[in-house]
Amino acid sequence: MSADPMPPKEMDVVVIGAGPAGVLAALRAADLGARTTLVTRGAFGGMAANDGPVPVRTLAHAARLVREARQLERYGVLAGAASLDYPRLLARVAEVVEDVNRHSALRPQIDALGVTVREHVGDVRFIDAHTLETADGLRLRADRVVICTGGVSRRLDLPGFDLTCTHSDAWSLSAAPGSMLVVGAGATGAQVASVFNALGTKVQLFQAGERILPTEDEAVSAAVAAGFRASGVVVHEGFGAIDSFERTASGVRMNYSKDGQSRAAEAELVVAAVGWSADTGAMNLAAAGVETTARGFIQVDEALRTTAPHVFAAGDVTGRLMLVPQAMRAGLLAAANAVTGAASPAADQVAPVGSFTQPEYAQVGLTEAAARARHEVLAVSVDFAAATRPIIDGRTEGFCKLVIDRPTRRILGCHVVGERAVDIVQLAAVAMAAGLGVDGLAQVPFSFPTYAGVLGRVAASATYQLNRTATGDAELPPAAAFT
Numbered sequence: 001m002s003a004d005p006m007p008p009k010e011m012d013v014v015v016i017g018a019g020p021a022g023v024l025a026a027l028r029a030a031d032l033g034a035r036t037t038l039v040t041r042g043a044f045g046g047m048a049a050n051d052g053p054v055p056v057r058t059l060a061h062a063a064r065l066v067r068e069a070r071q072l073e074r075y076g077v078l079a080g081a082a083s084l085d086y087p088r089l090l091a092r093v094a095e096v097v098e099d100v101n102r103h104s105a106l107r108p109q110i111d112a113l114g115v116t117v118r119e120h121v122g123d124v125r126f127i128d129a130h131t132l133e134t135a136d137g138l139r140l141r142a143d144r145v146v147i148c149t150g151g152v153s154r155r156l157d158l159p160g161f162d163l164t165c166t167h168s169d170a171w172s173l174s175a176a177p178g179s180m181l182v183v184g185a186g187a188t189g190a191q192v193a194s195v196f197n198a199l200g201t202k203v204q205l206f207q208a209g210e211r212i213l214p215t216e217d218e219a220v221s222a223a224v225a226a227g228f229r230a231s232g233v234v235v236h237e238g239f240g241a242i243d244s245f246e247r248t249a250s251g252v253r254m255n256y257s258k259d260g261q262s263r264a265a266e267a268e269l270v271v272a273a274v275g276w277s278a279d280t281g282a283m284n285l286a287a288a289g290v291e292t293t294a295r296g297f298i299q300v301d302e303a304l305r306t307t308a309p310h311v312f313a314a315g316d317v318t319g320r321l322m323l324v325p326q327a328m329r330a331g332l333l334a335a336a337n338a339v340t341g342a343a344s345p346a347a348d349q350v351a352p353v354g355s356f357t358q359p360e361y362a363q364v365g366l367t368e369a370a371a372r373a374r375h376e377v378l379a380v381s382v383d384f385a386a387a388t389r390p391i392i393d394g395r396t397e398g399f400c401k402l403v404i405d406r407p408t409r410r411i412l413g414c415h416v417v418g419e420r421a422v423d424i425v426q427l428a429a430v431a432m433a434a435g436l437g438v439d440g441l442a443q444v445p446f447s448f449p450t451y452a453g454v455l456g457r458v459a460a461s462a463t464y465q466l467n468r469t470a471t472g473d474a475e476l477p478p479a480a481a482f483t
Helices: 020-031 046-050 053-069 086-103 107-112 167-171 187-198 218-230 324-340 368-372 388-393 421-433 438-442 452-471
Strands: 012-016 035-039 116-118 124-128 131-134 139-141 144-147 151-153 179-183 202-207 234-237 241-247 252-258 261-267 269-272 276-278 311-313 353-355 361-365 377-383 399-405 410-417
Touching: 012 020, 012 139, 012 324, 020 035, 020 107, 020 144, 020 324, 053 086, 053 167, 053 187, 107 116, 144 324, 167 187, 167 269, 179 187, 179 252, 179 261, 187 202, 187 218, 187 353, 202 261, 218 234, 218 361, 218 368, 218 399, 218 410, 252 269, 311 324, 353 421, 361 421, 368 377, 368 399, 368 410, 377 452, 388 452, 399 452, 410 421, 410 438, 421 438, 421 452, 438 452
Parallel strands: 012 035, 012 144, 035 116, 144 311, 179 202, 179 269, 202 234
Antiparallel strands: 124 131, 131 139, 151 276, 241 252, 252 261, 353 361, 361 410, 377 399, 399 410
């Protein structure tokens, strides 16, 4: 199945963690001929299938359905007012998780390759460099180890912080709370706020920095914040510093201060989404000679080898781009290098990122600010309100922006806010990965009327502006005719 060198006979590989990185690492190690064991604290599939993207996207889909129901009458569809049966929604989430694990989580391939899978073993720790022990008493010897244990929500050393919940706690609630404070407005916090707002919870979103979604393009942050506010989320940007949390008769109070003034906010539930840490606290990494970075993530080189030559790591536990597709590719690479002894580096990749909030947002490549620091840039945007399909669907909130390198006409970034933003950005990512310049993208005959057509219109507008700059006059490319 593979052209890679064969591993030494009887090589034992233990992969710790059965999320996307771990599953792919186990598949690759077994494919290369290693005797492979996959151990995981919880269920096969890890956070992505059981506590992350799969259940979250299911909840987000329910939120979308609630939102769609609100405009039925606008299109002449007469129905009763939509109401939420939260236990029934949770039952549907459980069904989806089970279905994904049965059909889409690669378990049949794992079993076909003879990988020994040990689920629900609890914490796994090193006894010495080559010996591992699980919480339930199982001991394993490994010639090579691949650590794919993922991450956990970061905790703050503040009085009363134990009164807060994580995003995982939020997804497993038995009922939607009447009110909620979400502390931290990165991707996770924004998603929690958006989903529960749509499900009827009164949400306040707090961000210590100047803007929510601080890693996104500034225009994206502003548009999503405006969309949140319009939908009823109270957004606090630059709110100051948290002093403490305390229990009240009806929930939890967050005490905070800014410019010497004390303030407070209260809700039934507080969700803290203040960052992500490596899930290695119980692993006794020092026994294997594995070191961590100043941020607490496992230190790896470009080949994903740790400071212990026989131990590799992949996925969120390394603190690199923490996304499912990148974790999967890293798992494959780490396992291949572990088994064959190669030192193939992780390649730079086009990495689209998006979130199914309302409004939806997504991006790939450089933000406009980052691009301007290194390139001569043309940035062009088209509002959804000027495109046909969003008008038809009554979803005119948002925009699509392309960031272009003027001299080469190369696409440096794409940023979208609005309906189907994640899907639109996937198309831009394909164009960027294929090396298709903005001129080529402008000539793609996107179907009409589609959301993808918005991307074609932006590309056409950028090409037109570049041509006008170069020649003083140019015709608008055909792709801009209809969107």
